[in-house]
Amino acid sequence: MPIDVIALEKAIKRAIPVTHLEIVDQSSGCGDSYAIVLVSESFQGKSTLARHRMVNDLLKDQIAQMHAFSQKTYTPEQYEKLQAQG
Template identity: 90%
Template sequence: MPIDTIALEKAIKRAIPVTHLEIEDQSSGCGDNYAIVLVSEAFQGKTTLARHRMVNELLKDQIAQMHAFSQKTYTPAQYDELQAKASS
């Protein structure tokens, strides 16, 4: 059964405080391949690996139903810095 973006968004927002979230279905709508950009204060002080493990654990049921899943995780300060670089 394919995962839809709304279910994915709800699962994420239920588990951690979200400052910014982008969910992209990269499978042309069939729900088998998602990429997310997730910004949360919950990532403060955590390594990238720890952040990814945290997200993988909270979405383990959904990820098990997908063909592919990729994520980029940032703290609010990191994301603001990234946005500033992109706009300059």
Template identity: 45%
Template sequence: MAALTADSLKELIESRLQASLVQVEDMSGGCGQAFAVVIVSPLFQGKNKLMRHRLVNNSLKEEIAAIHAFTQKGFTPDEWIAQGGSL
């Protein structure tokens, strides 16, 4: 598998998690080994934080296994808007 970039990871998350907003930050200085992501998806509706993390981890299992660090925050569209975000 090719090395992940912030853009390629964003595309994967958008397609696999039906995300309406994805923010990806490469925390490794460009080498693709550590990412922090914010995901806004209707698939998170009715799921607690642990269930959301499991959904993301299962959807990106191969990609996450190939990197050193992956942190995530997941929101439903309503939660994102309620905290001042826009879609």
């Protein structure tokens, strides 16, 4: 069964405080491949690997049903700097 954007968004927002969230269905609407950009204060002090493990654990049931899943995780400060760079 395909995963939809709304289900992913709800699962993420239920578990962690979200400052910014982008979810892109990269499978032309069939729900098999998603890329996310997630900004949260809960990533403060965590390595990229720890952040990704946190998200993977949070979405393990959904990810198991996908063909591909990619993520970029940032603290609010990191995301602001990234946006400023243009």
